[in-house]
Amino acid sequence: MSNSATDRATIPQTLWAARGRHPGPAAEDVVRRTLGRHKESGDIDDFAEPPAPDDSPERIFEARWRAGGTVTVRARLTLVPRAGRPEGQEWTLVAEAERPWDDAWPSPATLFWPEAGPAEGAEGAWDHHPTIAGLRFRQVNALPEDDKETRRRLKDAARESWCVHVVVHEAMTPDEQGRLPLARLLPPGLRHRVMEHRAAPQQFRAVNWALKDLGVEVPRGGAVLLPPDPAPADYDGREHSVRTVFLDGAEPAGLVAALRHFVALPRPLPRGAGEALADLRENWTLTTLQEELDRQRELVAMYADALEAMTKSRDLYREAAEQAHQALAALRDAPAPAPLPQQQRSGAKAPAALQQLTRTFERLRLTAKGPRPAPVPDGSPEAPGAPGTDGAGAVEPG
Structure with missing residues (x-):
């Protein structure tokens, strides 16, 4: 035993x-x-x-x-x-x-x-x-x-x-x-x-x-x-x-x-x-009228909770979409930045409107797919624009 x-x-x-x-x-x-x-x-x-x-x-x-x-x-x-x-x-x-x-x-x-x-x-x-x-x-x-x-x-x-x-x-x-x-x-x-x-x-x-x-x-x-x-x-x-x-x-x-x-x-x-x-x-089937009524009420309450959760999720996506539209509009209205020397372009900062748009889309991506992946360190072989690659950030020989 x-x-x-x-x-x-x-x-x-x-x-x-x-x-x-x-x-x-x-x-x-x-x-x-x-x-x-x-x-x-x-x-x-x-x-x-x-x-x-x-x-x-x-x-x-x-x-x-x-x-x-x-x-x-x-x-x-x-x-x-x-x-x-x-x-x-x-x-x-x-x-x-x-x-x-x-x-x-x-x-x-x-x-x-x-x-x-x-x-x-x-x-x-x-x-x-x-x-x-x-x-x-x-x-x-x-x-x-x-x-x-x-x-x-x-x-x-x-x-x-x-x-x-x-x-x-x-x-x-x-x-x-x-x-x-x-x-x-x-x-x-x-x-x-x-x-x-x-x-x-x-x-x-x-x-x-x-x-x-x-x-x-x-x-x-x-x-x-x-x-x-x-x-x-x-x-x-x-x-x-x-x-x-x-x-x-x-x-x-x-x-x-x-x-x-x-x-x-x-x-x-x-x-x-x-x-x-x-x-x-x-799997009980021999219910009384009152038991069936209570069961239907429980189902209605369960469906109401599910609908409320879906509504909250929809409102969050709508708010994020509105922020994205605002960021796009600000980006369109922003004046074009003055051209910089070629050697300084790689360190130039993005305009504030572009940063806001990037952050908004990042939040949307995290909301839909989970945690964002770790960024690739600058200078690594996979990083675009690293020296020795064919990326857009490479410096042409003088």
């Missing part, structure tokens, strides 16, 4: 982000039907399906709703076909609220996807992990019996920072109630951002051997959250370790507290989340 988090922006507290995989052939139809049902019931204000970029296989869905009845949430889900696979699509979901996210608000995942359980047909199978085969959000993911495979899975999970990975150790073989996933007992805002890995009683030593590289360990009969990658400089894994987790159907208060502390950390944005958030902010 890398030990620096300075090269990536941190996750805004107003953001809810997750990604996963739907293995079925018609994920966009599932999303479309689910959004339609939520609009009819009033759970969301509206939704849209903006066009994807040209020649892109993506399918994009937008939805907006008011969390808690007052806080506007804008969300964008993107579906991308899996490369080389005839069926299945990966999905990315980002939702941004007007104020920091409250985990008591509904999960955005259940507003785009049906709430049917994992075993209830293809429509409810949207909760697969996007890259690690066999993992699902809403079920217990038993760790492999092979120690090396366990180590490999946990290291792969730690690199995947879109969700929070929790390792739970069973102090003893649980009953039927204890074998149910803990995700169902979590607050809605955390439920679909947590991946539960379960170690059997006899795997205690093996799982801690696998966690050694990550710098954390799970207590016997407790739980531990895998650290983010890269981890913040002040990250302390002990703050995200729960000594005891009772698998009896009761709310796991200690685990919920650790999860809330974890998601409030200034963690780095997962790879790809920054681009997804930028798409949500910059």
Whole structure:
């Protein structure tokens, strides 16, 4: 794992982000039907399906709703076909609220996807992990019996920072109630951002051997959250370790507290989340009338500033041109200077009007092209009129 988090922006507290995989052939139809049902019931204000970029296989869905009845949430889900696979699509979901996210608000995942359980047909199978085969959000993911495979899975999970990975150790073989996933007992805002890995009683030593590289360990009969990658400089894994987790159907208060502390950390944005958030902010199409009016006002103000800058630039050029005309007129009206001896012509000074015209044109040239180049020293081979050249300033032999 890398030990620096300075090269990536941190996750805004107003953001809810997750990604996963739907293995079925018609994920966009599932999303479309689910959004339609939520609009009819009033759970969301509206939704849209903006066009994807040209020649892109993506399918994009937008939805907006008011969390808690007052806080506007804008969300964008993107579906991308899996490369080389005839069926299945990966999905990315980002939702941004007007104020920091409250985990008591509904999960955005259940507003785009049906709430049917994992075993209830293809429509409810949207909760697969996007890259690690066999993992699902809403079920217990038993760790492999092979120690090396366990180590490999946990290291792969730690690199995947879109969700929070929790390792739970069973102090003893649980009953039927204890074998149910803990995700169902979590607050809605955390439920679909947590991946539960379960170690059997006899795997205690093996799982801690696998966690050694990550710098954390799970207590016997407790739980531990895998650290983010890269981890913040002040990250302390002990703050995200729960000594005891009772698998009896009761709310796991200690685990919920650790999860809330974890998601409030200034963690780095997962790879790809920054681009997804930028798409949500910059390419949003589901605007209200007031939002569209505010956007047009911002455009008018921007154009007004640009016009004012162009007007000032035009006035400066006009002033410089008037000075140039005045200098030309003064040069025409000035009497011709008396002829000087041939040997004194090279040192003669230009008339004042000519100097003024030269300075004016020099200012015009500097305004248009930038700083003037350094002058060539007198007497150099490149200087016109230097002795030994064919310039106009050469002195003819007597």
